[in-house]
Amino acid sequence: MPTYVLAIDQGTTSSRAILFDEKLEIAAIGQEEFEQHYPQSGWVEHDPEDLWSTTAATCREAIERARATPGDIAAIGVTNQRETTVVWDKASGKPVYNAIVWQDRRTAATCAQLKDAGHEPDITRKTGLLIDPYFSATKIAWILDNVDGARAKADRGELLFGTVDTYLIWRLSDGASHVTDATNASRTMLYNIREGRWDEDLCALLRVPMALLPEVRDSAADFGVTRADLFGREIPILGVAGDQQAAVVGQACFEPGMMKSTYGTGCFALLNTGAAPVLSKNRLLTTIAYQLDGKPTYALEGSIFVAGAVVQWLRDGLGTIREAAETQALAERADPAQDVYFVPAFVGLGAPYWDAECRGAIYGLTRATGPAEIAKAALESVGYQTRDLLEAMRGDWRAADTGGTVLRVDGGMTASDWSMQFLADIIGAPVDRPKVLETTAVGAAWLAGMRAGVYPQADEFSRSWALERRFEPKLDAAAQAAKFAGWRDAVRRTLSAT
Numbered sequence: 001m002p003t004y005v006l007a008i009d010q011g012t013t014s015s016r017a018i019l020f021d022e023k024l025e026i027a028a029i030g031q032e033e034f035e036q037h038y039p040q041s042g043w044v045e046h047d048p049e050d051l052w053s054t055t056a057a058t059c060r061e062a063i064e065r066a067r068a069t070p071g072d073i074a075a076i077g078v079t080n081q082r083e084t085t086v087v088w089d090k091a092s093g094k095p096v097y098n099a100i101v102w103q104d105r106r107t108a109a110t111c112a113q114l115k116d117a118g119h120e121p122d123i124t125r126k127t128g129l130l131i132d133p134y135f136s137a138t139k140i141a142w143i144l145d146n147v148d149g150a151r152a153k154a155d156r157g158e159l160l161f162g163t164v165d166t167y168l169i170w171r172l173s174d175g176a177s178h179v180t181d182a183t184n185a186s187r188t189m190l191y192n193i194r195e196g197r198w199d200e201d202l203c204a205l206l207r208v209p210m211a212l213l214p215e216v217r218d219s220a221a222d223f224g225v226t227r228a229d230l231f232g233r234e235i236p237i238l239g240v241a242g243d244q245q246a247a248v249v250g251q252a253c254f255e256p257g258m259m260k261s262t263y264g265t266g267c268f269a270l271l272n273t274g275a276a277p278v279l280s281k282n283r284l285l286t287t288i289a290y291q292l293d294g295k296p297t298y299a300l301e302g303s304i305f306v307a308g309a310v311v312q313w314l315r316d317g318l319g320t321i322r323e324a325a326e327t328q329a330l331a332e333r334a335d336p337a338q339d340v341y342f343v344p345a346f347v348g349l350g351a352p353y354w355d356a357e358c359r360g361a362i363y364g365l366t367r368a369t370g371p372a373e374i375a376k377a378a379l380e381s382v383g384y385q386t387r388d389l390l391e392a393m394r395g396d397w398r399a400a401d402t403g404g405t406v407l408r409v410d411g412g413m414t415a416s417d418w419s420m421q422f423l424a425d426i427i428g429a430p431v432d433r434p435k436v437l438e439t440t441a442v443g444a445a446w447l448a449g450m451r452a453g454v455y456p457q458a459d460e461f462s463r464s465w466a467l468e469r470r471f472e473p474k475l476d477a478a479a480q481a482a483k484f485a486g487w488r489d490a491v492r493r494t495l496s497a498t
Contacts, residue, residue, distance in 0.1 A: 030061030077239030077448030128286025177224030239447025250443030
């Protein structure tokens with residue numbers, strides 16, 4: 001019996017492949033960065049060939065490092081940067097334009113026109129999303145309108161669209177499979193998450209021919225097989241999920257009320273809301289967390305633009321630290337009597353404020369304030385922003401306001417014990433850090449391995465989730481309320497200064 005599962009984790013700055021053994025433990029990793037392209041201010045692109053070549057190379061690297069044979073691999077799972085858009089020629093396989101990355105803002109004017117025309121309520125009701133350049137739909141239309149002959153080819157059914165998962169599977173299968181899963185489809189602004197289908201009216205409104213769109217399947221399903229010459233034999237592709245949803249699965253957040261938060265450059269928090277979509281009154285997103293056996297499980301999602309990036313700014317902008325790990329020691333030395341608040345709105349504020357124009361600010365400076373106090377305020381800002389998301393989620397979904405919420409965390413910032421303790425203190429709930437922090441790849445691997453029969457079903461997988469450390473809240477209610485009130489005041493002043 002094949003005992004390995006290969007997880008492809010195609011991210012924004014690098015492609016990784018992780019080979020997991022039958023115990024879902026890492027056997028080998030391959031990783032390769034690729035070039036970012038910035039043709040104009042606010043534009044971000046990738047060469048699709050870079051996405052493909054680094055993915056194929058890192059898969060081979062992981063297999064070789066583990067000294068595994070192709071026959072040892074039971075299945076492949078794919079997780080990917082979400083919303084990034086690729087359009088390619090069905091016959092030649094060549095992209096008609098670079099991949100337009102999720103960060104790209106070139107369609108902001110189009111999105112503003114759609115909002116002004118009053119389309120956002122209907123789009124939100126159907127897709128769970130706000131109108132924003134972040135999502136795939138307006139990126140597709142831009143490519144069709146700005147590449148010579150592209151719209152005519154699309155109308156004739158000669159072009160295909162895919163998010164990165166779809167494009168990679170198409171390449172892996174030598175063009176045999178044009179497919180995606182429900183989590184990635186739910187990020188396009190074209191997919192009706194209530195009815196589980198591409199929405200004809202939205203496609204017409206956003207000028208996206210439906211012939212471009214891939215078939216949507218469960219997150220654990222038959223997505224085709226790799227071509228035989230790629231790795232030495234055909235290997236089935238049996239699991240797919242967008243990166244943040246894959247982390248929900250990897251953290252085993254299968255029960256309504258369970259929540260995960262990933263702290264990288266920014267932060268993405270998802271709250272499992274169960275079998276029914278919950279539309280936000282606080283400008284959070286409603287999305288599909290995963291779909292198994294034809295049944296979607298939904299989530300509320302909030303995004304923070306600046307989490308780990310604030311530590312990078314301390315290092316690269318201020319020069320107060322040389323390595324990220326130094327922030328913890330600085331924070332521990334800070335004067336506890338100083339109430340310094342850092343609102344890191346370098347590129348605006350994300351959920352629940354959604355103000356792209358405001359900029360960062362620091363409040364409470366005195367002559368006694370130094371690098372230690374600023375570092376402490378920077379780390380605290382991540383906890384405060386997470387509390388903002390939790391407050392919004394509790395406002396949208398009363399079942400979240402049970403007092404029993406446990407936040408499962410992953411990402412680079414979670415290595416800081418000080419930051420995780422402050423997070424627990426300010427949200428007033430336990431914070432669980434798992435033993436395995438590669439939760440995105442674990443999620444993709446489990447989906448594929450479960451489908452292949454290598455890994456157990458969800459209940460048993462949940463029981464195998466291993467805790468490295470739990471951070472219990474230690475701050476009393478009055479102190480917590482006072483500190484959070486100070487943060488809210490700092491945010492209000494920052495927003496009013498725009």
